[in-house]
Amino acid sequence: MMAPAAPMTGLEIERLNSINSAAFSAFTFHAYQHILYSLQAGGSIAAFGALVGGAPAGMVICEAAPETANIVSICxxxxxxxxxxxxxxxxAAEQELAGKGAGIAAxxxxxxxxxxxxxxxxxAKCGWPQPQPKHLICTSDKRMYAFLSEYKLPPSFEVFPWTEVTPEDRASLERSQAAEQWVPKGLWPFDYEATMEPANSVGVRYGGELVGWLITQPREPDAVCYSCSWMRPDLQRRGRLVAAYAEAVRRQIEFTTKPIGIWIVPYHHESMASFVLRRMKPWLISLSEFRHSRKPLRAIAEETAA
Ligand SMILES: CC(C)(COP(=O)(O)OP(=O)(O)OC[C@H]1O[C@@H](n2cnc3c(N)ncnc32)[C@H](O)[C@@H]1OP(=O)(O)O)[C@@H](O)C(=O)NCCC(=O)NCCS
Incomplete structure (x- = not known):
């Protein structure tokens, strides 16, 4: 624990708009700076700036939603x-979200x-529950291919560029999902197509049928994110999905100029998370995790109303 510092004097918190937020733009990620230009009174996204003796000292951005609202960034x-x-x-962000009717802030x-x-x-000081691990985040470079290429698919499987997915593939996947519900929430490949990296997103066919995929997304300036992968559960064995990863990494090396791969693996996909921790770890450049906490806002809303 740190030695306690003197409390801040001259601290003011002010609501930001598209004009006064310009002085605070350094207090968020580059990718979120565009949010500041479009802040609107009454909009779902709000930002608050901290001023100390009149100088910008920090900023929080939050996004309201009826169920779970989000703290987007704080710095x-x-x-x-x-x-x-x-x-x-x-x-200030919690107060804002509670006032907009959100039940929980994440x-x-x-x-x-x-x-x-x-x-x-x-x-902890602000009453948030102990954060829980949610995703693993790994980065790697082309050395990962040396490891992944040990995994091969049997000849009855075909890995193909996702850009070649056919209307028949789409229709058969829609039909089999409607009948068997085998694709978990968040892993439906078509939801990722608008933002995918075409150079190395791949699909897997078995017996001519679309049974797996690995959809990647570009992350400027130098990375490709391996965002959405799944294979029909009855076919998920002996590293078959890993063989699809190998082909995607090969394509990243051959067809893109981006040297870094980012792998995001939810802990609830236990077999993949354990594969990363047991087998991939020695080949990674970095390994960290996303943690997550959710705070009920009801008490704040009641206090504000009283
Ligand atoms: C996280 C961050 C916003 C906190 O801001 P802050 O103004 O320092 O926050 P506070 O002063 O309210 O609280 C920090 C507490 O951590 C304590 N602390 C600081 N370093 C610590 C350490 N190494 N171990 C334990 N406690 C520590 C402080 O003493 C203080 O607690 P106290 O009030 O009981 O003394 C700030 O560190 C930051 O901007 N980090 C970089 C951006 C970031 O990571 N944002 C989150 C992801 S979007």
Missing amino acids: VGAEFRNRGVGSALLA FTYATGKPTQPALERML
């Missing part, structure tokens, strides 16, 4: 940390950053 400038600014921003973050202990302490 405090290094020189203002550990003095309660983060907690004050988080409280916060998801990646481990491994130097300020992780401060973030977890801030959440």
Whole structure:
């Protein structure tokens, strides 16, 4: 635990709009900065800035939804940390989400950053339940191919570029899903097509039927994210999906200029998570996890109404 720092004096929290948010744009990820330009009074997304003695010191962005609302990002400038600014921003976001009728606020973050202990302490201070592991996040480079290429598919299986998926493939997958419900929520390949990387997304056919896929997405500037993979459960054995990964990695090396692969594996896909931890780990450049906490907002809404 850190030695307590003097509480921050001269702290103000202000609601941001598309104009005054410009001074705070450094306090979020590059990929979220566009959100600030379109902030609107009464919109589902809100942002609050922290000012210390009039100077921008931090920002939180949150997104309301009827059931689970989200803390999108929170950041405090290094020189203002550990003095309660983060907690004050988080409280402002919770108040906003509760006021918009959200029952629960969710916060998801990646481990491994130097300020992780401060973030977890801030959440605990603000009454958030102990965060739970949700996804593994791994990065690798082309050395991963040397490992994955040991896995081969039997000749009855065909791995093909997803760009060649046919109307018949689509129709047969729709039919078999309607009949057997074998594709879990979140892994339906067609949902990823709009943002996919065409160079190395692949499908797998067995007996001429579409039974598996690995859809990837570009992550600028230098990575491809292995986002959505699944194979019909009765065919998932002896590393068959891993063989599809091998082909996708081969295609990334051959057909893209991006050297990094990002693998996101939900812990609830137990066999894949355990494969990453037991077998892939020595070939990874980095291994961290997303943790997740959910805080009920009912009490805040009741306090505000009273
Ligand atoms: C996480 C972050 C927002 C916290 O902001 P902050 O203004 O420092 O937060 P607070 O001061 O309200 O709370 C931090 C707490 O962590 C404590 N802390 C700091 N370092 C710690 C450590 N190594 N171990 C334990 N506790 C620690 C502080 O002492 C403080 O607790 P206290 O009030 O009981 O003394 C800030 O560290 C940050 O901007 N990090 C980088 C961005 C980030 O990772 N954002 C999250 C993902 S979007």
